[in-house]
Each structure stands twice: as C-alpha cells, then as structure tokens.
Amino acid sequence: MQATSTIEQPAAPPASDSRSWSRAFRDIREAWGQRELWAHLGWQDIKQRYRRSVIGPLWITIGMGSTALALGLLYSQLFGQDIATFLPYVTVGFIIWNFILGCVVEGTDVFIANEGLIKQLPAPISIYVLRMVWRQVLLFLHNLIVYVIVLAIFFSSLSHPYYLQNSQVEHPGLGLGMLLAIPAFALLVINGSWVALLFGIVSTRFRDIPPVVSSFINLVFFMTPIVWSTGDLTKVTNGTGSWRTAVAELNPMYHYIEIVRAPLLGHQQSWHHWVVVGALTIVGWALALTALRNYRARVSYWV
Amino acid sequence: MVSIDVWNASVDFPIFEAKSRSLKKLVLGKVGGKIATETKIPIIEALHDISISLKEGDRVGLVGHNGAGKSTLLRLLSGIYEPTRGSSRIVGKVAPVFDLGVGMDPEISGFENIIIRGLFLGMSRKQMEQRVDDIAEFTELGDYLSMPLRTYSTGMRVRLALGVVTSIDPEILLLDEGIGAVDAAFLNKARDRLVDLVKRSGLLVFASHSDEFLMELCNSAIWMDEGKVKMHGSLREVLTAYKGKDPYENLSPEMLERLGEAPAFAGNGGGDNG
Numbered sequence: 001m002q003a004t005s006t007i008e009q010p011a012a013p014p015a016s017d018s019r020s021w022s023r024a025f026r027d028i029r030e031a032w033g034q035r036e037l038w039a040h041l042g043w044q045d046i047k048q049r050y051r052r053s054v055i056g057p058l059w060i061t062i063g064m065g066s067t068a069l070a071l072g073l074l075y076s077q078l079f080g081q082d083i084a085t086f087l088p089y090v091t092v093g094f095i096i097w098n099f100i101l102g103c104v105v106e107g108t109d110v111f112i113a114n115e116g117l118i119k120q121l122p123a124p125i126s127i128y129v130l131r132m133v134w135r136q137v138l139l140f141l142h143n144l145i146v147y148v149i150v151l152a153i154f155f156s157s158l159s160h161p162y163y164l165q166n167s168q169v170e171h172p173g174l175g176l177g178m179l180l181a182i183p184a185f186a187l188l189v190i191n192g193s194w195v196a197l198l199f200g201i202v203s204t205r206f207r208d209i210p211p212v213v214s215s216f217i218n219l220v221f222f223m224t225p226i227v228w229s230t231g232d233l234t235k236v237t238n239g240t241g242s243w244r245t246a247v248a249e250l251n252p253m254y255h256y257i258e259i260v261r262a263p264l265l266g267h268q269q270s271w272h273h274w275v276v277v278g279a280l281t282i283v284g285w286a287l288a289l290t291a292l293r294n295y296r297a298r299v300s301y302w303v
Numbered sequence: 304m305v306s307i308d309v310w311n312a313s314v315d316f317p318i319f320e321a322k323s324r325s326l327k328k329l330v331l332g333k334v335g336g337k338i339a340t341e342t343k344i345p346i347i348e349a350l351h352d353i354s355i356s357l358k359e360g361d362r363v364g365l366v367g368h369n370g371a372g373k374s375t376l377l378r379l380l381s382g383i384y385e386p387t388r389g390s391s392r393i394v395g396k397v398a399p400v401f402d403l404g405v406g407m408d409p410e411i412s413g414f415e416n417i418i419i420r421g422l423f424l425g426m427s428r429k430q431m432e433q434r435v436d437d438i439a440e441f442t443e444l445g446d447y448l449s450m451p452l453r454t455y456s457t458g459m460r461v462r463l464a465l466g467v468v469t470s471i472d473p474e475i476l477l478l479d480e481g482i483g484a485v486d487a488a489f490l491n492k493a494r495d496r497l498v499d500l501v502k503r504s505g506l507l508v509f510a511s512h513s514d515e516f517l518m519e520l521c522n523s524a525i526w527m528d529e530g531k532v533k534m535h536g537s538l539r540e541v542l543t544a545y546k547g548k549d550p551y552e553n554l555s556p557e558m559l560e561r562l563g564e565a566p567a568f569a570g571n572g573g574g575d576n577g
Binding site: 018034041119120297300301 | 390
C-alpha cells in the first residue's frame with residue numbers, strides 16, 4: 001500500500017487566518033460586493049410569500065393598515081386620546097416596531113434558515129444577514145404606504161403645533177424636520193444588521209436563543225411606548241419623574257423607535273435618543289465584529 | 304494563478320445533541336464542576352491531517368467508499384469548511400456543484416432559477432441573461448423554463464443545474480457525484496460539455512463512483528479512506544489500487560487512444576507524482 005505521496009508544497013504552512021480581523025472585514029466587504037445577489041434574494045423572498053395570491057405584497061400593506069387602525073381606535077379610547085393625533089402615533093410606532101421585530105426575530109434564525117446554502121456554496125456569511133435586513137427594509141417600505149395614507153387623512157391636525165393628550169410637550173408639527181427620519185432609519189438598518197449578525201451567530205450555536213427571543217419580544221412590545229406614550233407615564237407620576245419614567249428610558253427600543261417616529265410625526269425631538277442609539281450602534285457592532293472574527297468559520301460547522 | 308493548498312488540515316464536527324446544545328448545560332455545567340466532563344461535546348473527526356497541493360491544470364478524481372470523507376474534502380477545498388486544525392489557502396473563483404437542488408427554488412420558474420444560481424456562482428445578472436438562450440438550448444427544456452421548478456422531474460433539474468454550471472467559466476470546479484440522474488442521450492451531450500468545461504476551468508476536483516467519468520475527466524486521483532488521504536497519484540495507479548484491478552484493461556482500443564493511455568499497465572506508468 002502506498003502512503004500519501006509527497007508533493008512539493010509551497011513554502012512552510014502559514015498559521016491559519018480563520019480567526020483574524022482581516023478575514024472578518026473581508027467577509028463583510030465581499031458580501032457588500034455581491035449586492036446583486038442578496039438584493040435579488042431579498043426581493044425574491046417577498047414575492048415568494050405572495051406568489052399565487054392576487055394582490056401579492058399589497059397584503060403586507062393591508063395587514064399593517066388594519067392592525068394600525070384597530071390598535072389606534074382601541075387605545076385612543078382606552079387612554080382617552082384624540083384619534084387625529086393618536087392614530088398616526090400608533091401607526092408609525094407599529095411600523096417601526098415591525099421592522100425591529102423582523103430584524104431581531106428573523107436575525108436569530110438567519111443562518112439556521114440558510115443551512116442548505118451555507119453548506120453547499122462558499123459565500124461570505126454576511127450575505128445572509130444583508131438578505132434578511134434588505135427583506136425587512138422592503139417590508140418597511142410597503143408599510144410606509146399606510147403611513148402616507150394616515151398622514152393624508154390627518155394632515156390638518158398634524159401640520160401645525162399640537163399636543164398629545166397627557167403631555168405638556170408642544171410638538172412643532174410636520175415640517176423640514178421630517179427629513180431627519182432618513183438618517184434615523186439608516187441608523188436603524190445599521191443596527192438591524194449587527195443584531196442579526198450577532199444573534200444569528202450565537203443562535204446557530206445555542207438553539208435555545210430563537211425561542212427565548214420570540215417569547216420575550218412580546219413583553220418588550222408592551223413595555224415600549226408604542227400603543228402608549230411617555231406622556232401617560234408622566235401623568236401617572238404627576239410629573240414628578242419617579243422610577244416609573246425609567247421604564248421607558250432604560251428600554252433601548254424606545255430610543256430606536258423615537259429617533260424615527262418623532263420626525264415622521266413632527267414631534268418635538270430630543271437629542272438624547274440619538275446619543276443612546278449612537279452608543280448602542282458602536283457597542284453592538286463591536287460585539288458583532290468580535291463574534292464574526294471568532295466564530296465566522298464555525299458557522300458552517302454549527303448549522 | 305489558480306491553486307488550492309491544504310496543510311495538515313483536520314475537520315472536526317462537534318455533535319451537539321439536544322442537551323449539550325443549550326445554554327443551560329454550559330452555564331449550569333460550570334457550577335458543579337463534576338458535570339464538566341459530561342458537557343464536553345463529542346467530536347467526529349471527518350478529515351484527519353490532510354495535506355494537498357493542487358495547482359492550475361490539475362484534474363483530480365476523488366475515490367473512496369461512502370463516508371470516507373469525499374464530500375467533506377470537497378467542502379474543505381471549496382472553503383465552505385475552514386480547517387479546525389492546520390490551514391488552507393484557496394486562490395481562484397470556486398464553482399461547486401454538490402447538491403444539485405441547492406439554490407434552486409421550487410416555486411419559481413426555471414428561468415429565474417438559472418439567474419439565481421448564476422448569481423451564486425459569482426456571475427452578474429446581465430451575464431446570466433446573455434447565457435439563458437444557450438442554456439435553454441442545451442437543456443432542451445424549451446417552454447418548461449417558464450414553469451415553476453416543482454413541476455420538473457429529477458432529471459430535468461439535473462439538466463438545468465448542469466446547464467448553468469457548464470455555461471460559466473469557473474476557475475476552480477468542484478463536482479460531487481450525483482449527476483447520474485439524467486438519461487443516456489443527455490449524458491453524452493453533457494459529457495462533451497463537461498469535458499469542454501473542464502478544459503476551460505483551471506482546476507477540477509471530481510468525486511465519482513463512475514470509472515468511465517473519472518477516466519474521461521481526470522488525470523490524477525486521490526483515494527480517501529476513513530478521513531485520510533490513503534493514496535494520491537495518477538488516476539490509473541489509484542484506480543488500480545482502489546479497485547484491485549486495472550480498469551483500463553477492458554477498454555476498447557479506440558477509447559484508450561482517446562484517453563491517451565497504454566493498453567497494458569506497466570506498473571508505475573503515467574504517474575507524474577507517484
């Protein structure tokens with residue numbers, strides 16, 4: 001029996017670079033370079049869901065529209081709010097929440113769901129993250145149609161300075177400040193990417209994470225000022241900023257939602273939300289990049 | 304310059320069973336200390352200490368029994384698995400054809416699938432659109448290309464996958480067995496295209512149980528056994544050692560001439576790296 005043949009190997013074997021920053025960054029860079037692929041796949045995912053249905057992706061818009069309408073009507077009555085200002089508030093909050101929800105919940109599943117592709121085709125793993133986030137962006141854009149409709153209906157009550165009930169804060173009304181929603185949403189997308197990357201890698205290794213995340217995310221929804229406002233908190237504390245106001249301030253979701261929601265509704269903006277989100281972006285990406293560096297090569301073993 | 308180098312590489316699969324795959328064990332396991340041995344994850348050593356150096360122009364056949372590590376080795380060579388020990392370096396654009404079903408979406412049309420598969424293999428949408436007519440002609444699928452893929456038979460899917468991969472110019476082509484599901488007439492046609500493709504591609508690694516295919520496409524071979532390279536040499540040497548007899552013996556003279564082999568096996572003939 002012949003042993004392994006000895007062929008002239010080039011140079012001494014270099015140390016494996018599987019766990020290096022350069023490979024981690026290269027992964028992201030190459031994934032970004034394959035825009036055509038993930039953009040196509042992300043759009044395909046949406047078309048796929050509604051193939052053979054008559055109005056297709058418009059169902060996304062209709063679903064969001066009816067949910068926002070029902071929630072807006074119900075909670076405006078429960079909290080004794082004016083529908084004209086409260087319905088747009090709930091609608092926008094819910095649309096943004098849906099984007100965050102998608103990124104977090106589907107983010108935990110991002111590599112597990114793509115097991116077949118990961119095991120068969122050599123590709124940077126960030127591609128699957130970008131595909132998922134892009135899909136969420138497209139869903140968000142569909143839902144934005146509901147926002148436009150709601151805005152058209154209640155424009156007269158939002159276009160001038162107004163108050164939300166239970167709140168002393170005067171909102172300046174719709175204006176040029178709306179443009180801030182664009183960088184705010186971009187920041188949200190950037191955050192969605194690190195969430196999916198980090199949660200995706202950890203969940204691939206520990207399969208308890210996805211079910212844990214999907215059960216606790218509902219709790220987060222009710223703890224976040226979406227169907228209620230921080231004004232309600234101020235009211236129950238009689239304006240004496242007690243510990244109860246911390247419920248909102250300590251919840252990162254509140255800040256993420258607020259930076260996009262405030263400009264879209266012509267609300268008074270507070271820079272501290274931007275500061276919090278900015279800090280979370282940096283910390284989050286640092287964690288995600290560390291996970292990518294250390295476990296990028298392990299994902300194909302774990303799925 | 305296209306090349307694949309693997310140095311003392313091992314591929315170990317951790318086997319997480321339901322219990323050890325949860326955080327609970329990892330977190331709680333540390334508390335007791337005693338249980339720590341239980342939390343240790345069993346490992347399957349799929350490949351052990353592999354050193355291979357392939358360069359431009361190599362056409363390597365992979366032989367070995369089921370479970371010998373052929374498919375895992377192909378995934379190592381494609382870069383899907385990075386070695387858990389040792390290291391590897393792959394230079395060139397890899398086009399793997401492992402599972403013909405992957406990257407194929409049953410609900411969308413054959414045409415759309417061609418585009419997506421091409422995108423996965425590193426082509427642009429435009430480049431694929433230029434090739435669609437050629438692929439349609441080659442696969443003989445005609446109007447079926449506008450039908451959803453779930454209406455296709457296995458053979459038709461193989462045709463589609465082969466059509467796509469043979470229409471592009473990969474630098475490193477990695478083929479796993481499983482292209483046998485098509486009928487003989489198409490296989491002959493595909494063979495010509497495959498041979499042509501192999502000539503165009505810089506490097507080929509092909510796992511197959513078909514001597515005929517191996518002899519047609521490859522000039523050297525690696526025999527995998529229990530996750531190790533048992534033998535690496537000329538195709539004829541390796542096949543003879545693997546099968547226990549010279550597979551070239553029973554070939555017709557015309558066939559031998561086409562393959563450029565001598566009718567009798569001299570013992571160490573043809574080997575360039577024996």
